[in-house]
Amino acid sequence: MKNGRKLSLAIVVAIAAGFVSPSAKATSATGTVAVTATTVASVSITFVTDGAGIALGGSGTSAATVAFGSVQAYGGSVPANVTKSFNGTTSWSLSTPIDVVVEVANQTSGNYTLTAALQTADGTNTWLLGATSLSTGAATLTSTGAYGSTSYTFKLTIPFSEAAGAISNTINFTATAN
Amino acid sequence: MHRYWLALAVLLFWCRPAGAQTTLVMQLVHDPAGIALSGSGTAAASANFGTVAAFGGTVPSGVTKTAGASSFTLNTTIDINVSKGPLDILDLLSSSYTLTAKLQAADAQNIWKWNSMTLSTTATTITSGGTYTSTTPYTFSLTVPFSATAGTISNTIQMTAVAN
Numbered sequence: 001m002k003n004g005r006k007l008s009l010a011i012v013v014a015i016a017a018g019f020v021s022p023s024a025k026a027t028s029a030t031g032t033v034a035v036t037a038t039t040v041a042s043v044s045i046t047f048v049t050d051g052a053g054i055a056l057g058g059s060g061t062s063a064a065t066v067a068f069g070s071v072q073a074y075g076g077s078v079p080a081n082v083t084k085s086f087n088g089t090t091s092w093s094l095s096t097p098i099d100v101v102v103e104v105a106n107q108t109s110g111n112y113t114l115t116a117a118l119q120t121a122d123g124t125n126t127w128l129l130g131a132t133s134l135s136t137g138a139a140t141l142t143s144t145g146a147y148g149s150t151s152y153t154f155k156l157t158i159p160f161s162e163a164a165g166a167i168s169n170t171i172n173f174t175a176t177a178n
Numbered sequence: 179m180h181r182y183w184l185a186l187a188v189l190l191f192w193c194r195p196a197g198a199q200t201t202l203v204m205q206l207v208h209d210p211a212g213i214a215l216s217g218s219g220t221a222a223a224s225a226n227f228g229t230v231a232a233f234g235g236t237v238p239s240g241v242t243k244t245a246g247a248s249s250f251t252l253n254t255t256i257d258i259n260v261s262k263g264p265l266d267i268l269d270l271l272s273s274s275y276t277l278t279a280k281l282q283a284a285d286a287q288n289i290w291k292w293n294s295m296t297l298s299t300t301a302t303t304i305t306s307g308g309t310y311t312s313t314t315p316y317t318f319s320l321t322v323p324f325s326a327t328a329g330t331i332s333n334t335i336q337m338t339a340v341a342n
Contacts, residue, residue: 027341031339034225035225036330036332037252044232105245
């Protein structure tokens with residue numbers, strides 16, 4: 001090979017080396033993703049069908065429904081796991097257990113306070129959760145609730161004197177971490 | 179005469195385009211279905227989930243939240259594009275790359291996952307067959323235990339792509 005060609009080859013090599021050097025050693029790339037999130041404390045309340053209770057619509061959510069269907073004081077039938085009882089000659093009741101599940105996150109709390117209130121006043125029927133009578137004012141069901149699932153017996157008492165028809169209302173629960 | 183050729187070679191070297199890439203280039207890119215990335219299209223992006231709660235509250239667009247029995251998880255998608263620079267002579271024969279990821283700071287409390295791979299401060303291989311110049315979506319998730327004290331969580335995920 002003539003000296004001129006050798007020199008040309010050397011130049012080409014030199015240029016190529018120039019393009020890849022000094023960074024030629026790096027056949028990698030890096031990238032970063034900085035991630036930020038700010039967590040705040042929160043409490044969850046959900047309603048779950050009790051093993052011995054009426055089937056809840058929306059079981060496992062915070063907006064459940066209870067439908068007793070068509071019921072009557074004497075005769076007829078009630079849904080599974082619903083108990084019908086009589087209070088002398090003045091009224092009759094439907095009762096069933098409902099599970100209330102309260103959870104807490106990102107907060108140090110040993111227990112919670114649970115209150116319940118009727119959404120709409122009812123001067124005719126009696127609404128009970130456990131032994132607590134409900135009205136539109138918040139009633140405390142417990143002030144030392146243990147996190148997890150707790151069964152409450154719901155009881156609706158209907159006077160014999162009441163005209164037949166649909167009865168409906170909503171019970172608003174509030175759980176507050178202590 | 180030889181000195182002139184040598185001088186020419188040196189001159190050509192120093193006059194190569196300033197922006198010419200001689201190695202791999204990584205870009206973190208906002209996925210259309212993912213969280214907004216600050217610095218999208220660069221190698222140093224950031225994702226801010228804002229204020230989040232295990233129960234209730236809201237999450238940013240492109241983020242989903244799931245609550246389990248003892249923790250909640252934030253999920254989103256982030257894209258990565260790795261390309262070879264136009265002057266990347268060394269990687270001419272490379273047809274794929276290996277992508278690894280790791281946390282910049284150890285986190286013993288929360289769980290950080292990239293494409294379902296749990297991250298730590300040791301590099302974890304995300305893929306060993308990455309395709310060049312292909313904007314690839316990756317799932318990112320951050321799991322926060324209910325027992326964690328509320329507050330700010332932050333860390334940096336360091337990605338490295340190496341030509342195969």
